[in-house]
Amino acid sequence: MTAPEPVIAPDPASAPEPVIAPEPTSVPGHTSAPEPTPATPTPPTLSCRGLSKRYGDVHAVQDVGFDIAPGEAYGLLGPNGAGKTTTISMLVGLLRPDSGHVRVCGVDLAADPMRAKARIGYVPQEIALYPELTGRENLRFFGRLFGLPRRELAGRIDEVLDLVGLGGRADDRLKTYSGGMKRRINIGTALLHRPEVLILDEPTVGVDPQSRKAILDGVEHLVGEGMSLLYTSHYMEEVERVCDRVAIIDHGRIIAEGTRRELIALVGGADKVELSLEGDLETALAKLRAVEGVIEAAMTGATSIRLLTEGGRHLLPALITAVDGCATVTATQVIEPDLEATFLHLTGSTLRD
Amino acid sequence: MNPRPVLALVAANLRRHARDRVGLFFMVVMPFVSIVFVGMAIGNGTGRLPVGVVAHSSDPVTAALLEELGRRPDLEITRMGSADDLRSGVRSGALAAGLVIPGDPVRLQLVVTRTNGSGLAARSAIDVAVGRVAAVQEATRAAVAAGATPAQAAEYVRQAQRESGRVAVTGGSAGAADPRGFAYTAPANLLLFTFINSMAVAAALVESRRLGMLQRALTAPVRRASVLLGEALSRFLVALAQAVLIVVVSALAFGVTWGDPLGVAAVVVVFALVATGAALLVGTLLNAPDQAPAIGPPLGVVLGMLGGCLWPREASGEVINAIGHLFPHAWGMDALLTLARPGTGLTAVLPQLAVLAGMAALLLGAALALFRRRALTAF
Numbered sequence: 001m002t003a004p005e006p007v008i009a010p011d012p013a014s015a016p017e018p019v020i021a022p023e024p025t026s027v028p029g030h031t032s033a034p035e036p037t038p039a040t041p042t043p044p045t046l047s048c049r050g051l052s053k054r055y056g057d058v059h060a061v062q063d064v065g066f067d068i069a070p071g072e073a074y075g076l077l078g079p080n081g082a083g084k085t086t087t088i089s090m091l092v093g094l095l096r097p098d099s100g101h102v103r104v105c106g107v108d109l110a111a112d113p114m115r116a117k118a119r120i121g122y123v124p125q126e127i128a129l130y131p132e133l134t135g136r137e138n139l140r141f142f143g144r145l146f147g148l149p150r151r152e153l154a155g156r157i158d159e160v161l162d163l164v165g166l167g168g169r170a171d172d173r174l175k176t177y178s179g180g181m182k183r184r185i186n187i188g189t190a191l192l193h194r195p196e197v198l199i200l201d202e203p204t205v206g207v208d209p210q211s212r213k214a215i216l217d218g219v220e221h222l223v224g225e226g227m228s229l230l231y232t233s234h235y236m237e238e239v240e241r242v243c244d245r246v247a248i249i250d251h252g253r254i255i256a257e258g259t260r261r262e263l264i265a266l267v268g269g270a271d272k273v274e275l276s277l278e279g280d281l282e283t284a285l286a287k288l289r290a291v292e293g294v295i296e297a298a299m300t301g302a303t304s305i306r307l308l309t310e311g312g313r314h315l316l317p318a319l320i321t322a323v324d325g326c327a328t329v330t331a332t333q334v335i336e337p338d339l340e341a342t343f344l345h346l347t348g349s350t351l352r353d
Numbered sequence: 354m355n356p357r358p359v360l361a362l363v364a365a366n367l368r369r370h371a372r373d374r375v376g377l378f379f380m381v382v383m384p385f386v387s388i389v390f391v392g393m394a395i396g397n398g399t400g401r402l403p404v405g406v407v408a409h410s411s412d413p414v415t416a417a418l419l420e421e422l423g424r425r426p427d428l429e430i431t432r433m434g435s436a437d438d439l440r441s442g443v444r445s446g447a448l449a450a451g452l453v454i455p456g457d458p459v460r461l462q463l464v465v466t467r468t469n470g471s472g473l474a475a476r477s478a479i480d481v482a483v484g485r486v487a488a489v490q491e492a493t494r495a496a497v498a499a500g501a502t503p504a505q506a507a508e509y510v511r512q513a514q515r516e517s518g519r520v521a522v523t524g525g526s527a528g529a530a531d532p533r534g535f536a537y538t539a540p541a542n543l544l545l546f547t548f549i550n551s552m553a554v555a556a557a558l559v560e561s562r563r564l565g566m567l568q569r570a571l572t573a574p575v576r577r578a579s580v581l582l583g584e585a586l587s588r589f590l591v592a593l594a595q596a597v598l599i600v601v602v603s604a605l606a607f608g609v610t611w612g613d614p615l616g617v618a619a620v621v622v623v624f625a626l627v628a629t630g631a632a633l634l635v636g637t638l639l640n641a642p643d644q645a646p647a648i649g650p651p652l653g654v655v656l657g658m659l660g661g662c663l664w665p666r667e668a669s670g671e672v673i674n675a676i677g678h679l680f681p682h683a684w685g686m687d688a689l690l691t692l693a694r695p696g697t698g699l700t701a702v703l704p705q706l707a708v709l710a711g712m713a714a715l716l717l718g719a720a721l722a723l724f725r726r727r728a729l730t731a732f
Contacts, residue, residue, distance in 0.1 A: 092572045114574040122572045128565040132369045144361035145573035173372075 043106035045070050045197045045228035046120075050100035051090050053252075060086040061252045065100070068197060068230060073223045075243030076232040077339065079347075083252035084232040085125065088201050091230070092122040105196055118146065121195030125202045127182045131175035135166055135185045138174060139192060146193035156192055164188040164218070180211025187215065197228040204238060216242060236340050246339065250347045263342045270295060272335040273307040275319065279327030281305065287322045291315065303330075354582070358575040362583025363590065369557055370591060376553060380591075384546040384599050388607065391664070392538040401429035402449040402475040405439045405464075408432070410456045414490060418454060421482040428478050440464055443472075450475035489514070532693065536610070537665060539603035540689035543596055544624060544682050545653065545662040551592045551628035552649025558584060558636030559645050581721060588632045592625035612692035616699040620688045623709040627681045630716025637724040656680045684708045 044067035051064040061083040068074040076084050089095035091102055093113050102109040104116040129138045139157045148156060161167045164184040174182060183203065190198060200219065204212045219242055223229050233239050239246055240260055247257040256263055277284055285305055289297045293315050296308040309315050313334050320329050370376055406422065408415050422430050431448070433439045439451035443464050450472050451464035461483065465472040489510055496506035561567055561584070570580050600617065603609040611617045635649050657663050659673060660682025666674055677683035688705035691697050699706075 094568055094571060114576075117572060118574040120572065122569075124565055124569055124572075126565050128569040130365060130369060130561075130564070130566065132372045133365065137365070137368065141361055141365045142569075142573065144364075145358050145570055145575050147355070147357060147574065 042070060043103065044068055045105055046091065046230060047103045048091060048100060051087060051097045052099045053086055053090060053095065053097055059252050061090070064254055066247055066254065066257065068228050070228055071223065071226045072245065073229040073231060073243045075239035075246040076230065076249055077236070077239045077246050077343070078249035079234055082249045084249060085201055088199060088232060092120055092199060093117055118193065119196045121190035121193065121198045123187050123190045123200045123203055125205060127186045129174050129182065129185060129189065132173060134171050134173055135161065136170040138185060139189060142189045143192045148193060160188040160191050163191065180207050180214070183207055183211060183215060197230060198222060199230045201232050204233070204235065236338065240339055248343060248346055255346050260339065263339060264337050266342055266345065270308050270310060273309050273315070273319065274333040275305045275307065275329055276303055276331035277305060277323065277327040277329055278303060281327060284323040284327040287326065288319060291318050291322050354576065354579055358579045359583040359586065362580065363587050366557060366587035367590065370554060379553065380550050380595050381598065384542045385602060388535060388538045388542045388603060392535040401427060402478065403429045403431060403447065404475050404479065405431050405433040405442050405448045405451040406454065407436050407439050408454040414486065415454050417489065418483065418486045421486050422479070425478055425482055428475065450479060452479055532690065535603065535607040536693060539599065539607065539609040540686060540693070541662040543599040544660065544685040545657040546599065547592050547595045547624060548628045548631065548656065548682065549650045549653035550595050551588060551632040552635060552653050553646050554588060554591050555632040555636035555649055556642045556645035558633070559639050560642040563642060577725065581724060585629060585633060585721070589625055589629040592628040593621070596621040596625055610693055612694070613698040616692045616702055617689070619699060619706055620685060620692065620702060623706055623713055624681065624685045626713035627709060627716060630713055630720050633720035633724055634716060637720060637727050656682050659683065661686050681709055681712050
């Protein structure tokens with residue numbers, strides 16, 4: 001139609017100044033007295049323990065617990081039906097857990113839902129916006145719900161519109177927007193009140209690649225500015241890209257949790273390196289075996305050798321140097337184990353089941 | 354309770370309705386189309402009977418008779434050239450009756466068809482007029498006989514007429530018939546369209562639920578009661594706006610007299626609450642937005658039929674009218690038609706108000722309880 005889709009987060013230099021930085025004191029209608037915190041000086045932005053939810057005989061969520069530190073991006077990875085959305089519904093106060101509790105910046109959600117909810121920016125999986133209203137009117141509606149003072153509201157809406165790159169379309173009705181644009185307003189809506197933690201439930205489902213990139217760029221930008229993030233997806237590559245730590249959830253339980261490296265280490269850290277060579281492959285094979293970090297080497301064809309290594313990518317220059325004089329490397333491929341492999345290993349099923 | 358989230362919901366919902374052109378057409382144009390067409394079909398508001406008069410002389414008695422006939426609110430007097438014209442007018446039905454006043458107005462000639470109701474009505478109206486003129490003649494003659502000059506006699510009689518005018522009976526008899534024309538269709542369509550359009554806007558509520566707007570609203574620091582109140586208030590304001598629009602426009606454009614403002618306001622408010630309750634109930638029970646316009650307005654039309662909002666209640670049998678009183682429309686009609694009669698007020702419609710208020714409480718109670726359970730689950 002018009003210009004290419006703008007990214008959700010424009011160049012930081014051009015972004016309006018106090019965009020996202022969490023400002024607890026700016027949440028109106030709620031006192032900002034310091035929370036009675038547990039032992040740690042700064043409580044996790046979002047913390048849950050022992051969350052369980054049953055529907056009849058089905059355990060939708062069982063004993064789920066994790067902490068998200070300020071500025072941390074936390075991923076909840078699992079196939080459809082694993083319990084991600086049920087977990088999130090309990091975290092944002094839409095669903096009362098059968099057991100367990102949720103704390104937002106130290107505030108117990110069940111005990112003081114108004115104060116806890118004021119610090120969460122929740123973006124539901126579906127686009128929950130009024131199609132008959134304009135983008136700006138939708139933002140104004142949610143700004144009022146979040147109690148933004150009248151004086152600040154208009155300015156803040158403009159900031160968020162700039163942030164999601166929809167300033168130019170702000171006064172068009174939502175139903176005239178593309179799917180990606182709706183998604184961006186859907187996310188912008190959750191940013192109005194400067195939440196301390198942003199919760200995104202599968203934000204890229206049904207989105208074209210361009211908007212998907214824009215959303216991921218924008219989310220990274222927000223995390224870079226210090227916002228905590230809970231990101232759920234069944235797209236491995238999104239979680240790998242955006243999140244510092246990941247929990248793998250299946251059948252309502254968290255079955256593994258850690259940084260990407262930690263999770264991959266669960267299935268063993270060895271990388272495969274495939275080399276295509278020309279020259280004296282016998283000699284080359286012997287020389288490659290001698291390189292430190294190479295665990296195993298084998299000829300897999302007339303011009304190819306497969307190695308099992310530790311830290312495959314970093315080893316490449318040493319491997320190429322090692323065969324210098326007897327053979328020439330014409331192509332390389334490094335196959336690192338990824339979350340997909342971990343997931344397969346842990347659950348016995350693929351993510352896109 | 355913090356009013357801001359409630360007002361935010363109301364503002365958003367009203368803006369949505371304002372953008373719905375079909376909905377606006379049904380609120381702003383359709384009621385008046387219905388008031389005008391049905392109103393014309395069941396007789397215009399003045400209800401005057403056309404009566405032709407042939408007068409051959411201009412003596413005082415003839416003049417007095419013509420004046421008296423012209424003063425009658427239920428007759429439309431047309432002077433005719435000849436008795437033949439008058440007869441053909443009556444025969445063709447253009448005239449309800451005809452009156453020939455001969456040169457010596459002692460014997461008047463009435464032309465009327467026997468089988469026609471309006472002829473009979475015109476005859477009795479003419480009888481009354483003639484009787485009054487005769488009484489004045491008689492009284493004047495008596496005064497002159499008692500020694501008054503003709504001028505004094507005339508003055509006495511005028512004075513006597515003024516006295517009697519003061520005690521004239523206003524309003525109808527006990528079992529007054531329902532009014533005709535706009536006086537009937539305006540209140541009928543007020544109830545009909547307030548209810549139907551409330552049912553139609555229930556679609557917006559179903560849509561809000563389907564989109565997850567209500568759930569999302571609850572992830573903001575907003576109490577459930579605020580969301581509940583905001584949604585209910587949005588529907589109530591639409592119902593009220595519809596009712597007020599019909600009252601004001603019909604009063605200004607069609608000269609409809611609604612009666613005691615306090616009483617009318619009370620009836621309109623409780624009926625709008627009934628419509629709100631019904632709309633919330635429908636909006637909560639249905640799952641697809643398309644179902645609301647498919648189910649709500651037909652329901653509103655049926656209840657309107659039973660309550661006498663589509664045609665005069667006299668045309669329905671007693672059974673239909675009795676069934677109608679199981680539903681709000683019939684009670685609303687009772688109340689509004691009572692108020693339209695002169696000399697009535699809020700106290701005259703307290704029973705109807707009580708019934709309507711009970712229905713509103715029942716519907717709203719059920720709707721809110723269900724809405725809370727089905728549409729809003731959070732803490």
